[in-house]
Amino acid sequence: DILSSTRRKLFTGREKEVQSFKSIIQQPDLSTYLLYVYGPGGQGKTTLIKEFIEICKQSNVDCLKLDGREINASPHDFTKAIKLGLATEDDVFTALQNKEDRFVLLVDTYELLNPIDDWLRQEFLPQMPDNVLTIISGRTAPSKNWTLDAAWQQLMKVIQIRNFSPAESK
Secondary structure: HHHHHHHHOOOOOOHHHHHHHHHHOOOOOOOOEEEEOOOOOOHHHHHHHHHHHHHHHHOOOOOEEEEEOOOOOHHHHHHHHHHHHOOOOOOOHHHHOOOOOOOEEEEEEEHHHHHHHHHHHHHHHHOOOOOOOEHHHHEOOOOHHHHHHHHHHHEEEEEOOOOHHHHOOO
């Protein structure tokens, strides 16, 4: 608790991104199902993901963070990591459907999972229950396959992480 509290005190900047996330999870019914955060290494994406997790805790929203550095880029290993995180023997979609309340799946270091990007977009995420918000965070912008799909254009929000302003840097 002390470590978490200290991190929250030291978190700075990214007010726009934090407000965007809060507004999404506070909606009675989700209209955004994918929040795609990207930017160069060292810009604070992982720190922002940790802040999103703290916001989930404060809002009593269950969440699970996966890190692309800890998962082999295969559909089997990706779903296995979720099952382990949820501590369930059910398939991922049944386990999440049983959660009834809002749930946030956070995937950090997504650039390492690029080999399963098409599978995630075409097969995995379309099966997610409507109570689940997925956050993808990585160094690269979403592929054209995401941005050219008219449905995903409506169901996802893209946030590019930029340098801090001079005031935020101080």
